[in-house]
Amino acid sequence: MNATSALKLRRAYQAQNPCTCMGALKNGGTATKLSAVVMGLGNMVHGQVPKGLLFLAVEIAYLVFMFTNGFHNLAMLVSLGSVERQEVWNEELQIFEYTHGDQSILLLLYGLATLMLTGVVFWIWRGTLKSAYHAECMAKAGKHINTFTEDLKELLDSNLYRLLMTPSMFFITVLTILPLVFMICMAFTNYSKIGNHLVLFDWVGLENFRTLFDSNSVLGSTFWRVLGWTLVWAFFATFTNYFAGMILAIVINRKETKYKGFWRFCFVLPCAVPMFVSLLIMRTMLQPEGAVNVLLRQLGLIADGTSLPFFTDPTWARVTVILINIWVGVPYTLLQLTGVLQNIPADLYEAATVDGANSVQTFFRITLPYMFYVTTPYLIATFTGNVNNFNVIYLLSGGDPVTDLASTAGSTDLLVTWLYKLTIDKQYYNVGAVVGILTFIILAVGSLLTYRRSKSYREEGGF
């Protein structure tokens, strides 16, 4: 949507519903304007007592919270605390007692939560102004003002989105947005095991980004290596699965192939086994003494006592994870693409056959262009999913083999698994957060560019 049409839409919206927040402050009556200070007053004056009381209750609750905790939280957000926990000898009880010190991580969390709460209350405040102004306008025009029950009924009808979206928005805010902002903030602190900053830490600005981009440091060189492999992995993992799944689907759906249901069953069965189970099984099977090596030895394909280095040689490990990813992913791709393939208009193929095209030509001239057109959003989603594909790498190789003992990442580590290692194993929370942010930036730029260029962008909803 471009700017002018957005503006038009906004104007249309305002014409339809003139009760804006600014309008209320500019043109509203005394009661409406006073609602900015005493929330809900405007509603109560015009007879909407329960609604007004609800607004007032929100205001009082917020103010009480702010004066008991909120302002302290906000103040601590700046310094992140400085009081160290200390041991004090208690003469009476003859024991060491710990004084209550600051914990920067909690201070950061509470501060951010307070900020978010303030944002939400500001939004409600705007709502009260609008609502008060609306009630005033209706009263002036001599129209009916909704009673509380009518308001509640509207929640099931014209305001249904408020009823349905509010609970999920609440959980998204608390469990997705707040943690994300929290982690992003960590990228600008020295919250890390390095320098013993696990309890008390400070804001350090862009320091961590500098370390990671400095290719002379260990972390810096590791970052570029891991990034390179992540992109290679995501490219191969996406397209090998896509083409293998598509060709398999075409072969199974051929008119001449019989027992379609049976073949599909064979390939879909592995995807009924939970992914982490099949990955763990694969890992044990490919160990030096695992089933695959045993089988190869029994068949005499490799000498006794030797084994193929599936996860011990860097190149072998990389090829292995890509191959196993095909094994894991193709059933899903097969299922997903079957439906899309069946949607290709049959007359296209009939026309091609009449014109004498063979099956290879029809594949490249009809199937592929159509599939690319329809599934671009799907491909982008899969690519992003593969960049963030934690399960396959973590459960299969765990990022191993580690070739360079000084670095924190192995040969098959992706940015996400490296992030996991940095935060959970090494407790370099700040560096982990920087890696996360950089992953996001790479993905965002990449997918926006491809998405905007694709033809299916204009059609909302895609396939």
Added chain:
Amino acid sequence: MSTEKKKMQRSAKRIKARNNAIVYIVLSILAVIWLFPVLWVILTSFRAEKGSYVSTFFPKSFTLDNYIKLFTDTSILNFPQMFLNTLLIAICSCVLSSFFLLSASYCLSRLRFKLRKPYMNMAMILGLFPGFMSMVAVYFILKAVGLTEGNNVRIALILCYSGGAALGFQITKGFFDTIPMALDEAALLDGCTRWQIFTKITLPLSKPIVIYTILTSFIGPWVDFIFAKVICRANADQYTVAIGLWRMLEKEYIDNWYTSFAAGAVLISIPIAILFLKLQKYYVNGMAGAVKG
């Protein structure tokens, strides 16, 4: 002329038969590759010899002990308890997240409100962040609310699995988009509220995607292991099946528990496999977005 034509027909038939043979051979080889690990797990789950490393591919003798051990030996790894935990979590989070997802998709597809576009953009942006980035932070938040101790861990896990469900609306919304708007308008004229349209028209018309949603959200807790691991930490009595199976492969347990791991894997795969194969049709339809020409 006629003999030549016959010859051509015959050779065309031969080519066709040859092609079919090639296709069947390739498909069979691929099917074997795909089924090989599945078969191996099933064989391992009945294997009498313990340990993860074996010298033969086929077990020397078969037994049911691995399954019995799974349900009776509860001293170290309490599998029945884990199973119940996961079942409870799966049912609750299935109900919650199906509700969140379906209602959000309906709102985005059918209703027009000011935050609609911003919401969809926000969901897209959030989807680009690595999911594990915020995991540690989620743990801190849940801990601050007191949900990481005792039985509250279950509530924490349910919230984690269902809380963000409304962000994955794309497929469901795409499906709802294909239901003609005229139906809604007609219902509105007849005096239906939008809630009634949602429950009495949109949902019954979208059976495939509703089933798909319920299915995926039910399976989620059974197959996720990393979130459960970070949130459960040392609360062994709150473990889900996935962590339990993972622990059986740790160094100290693998020798005794490997065959039972296979048994556990088979046990949780069976219901999922049945559900999956039964509902395969809906899965395909759901992905295709019901725009069948």
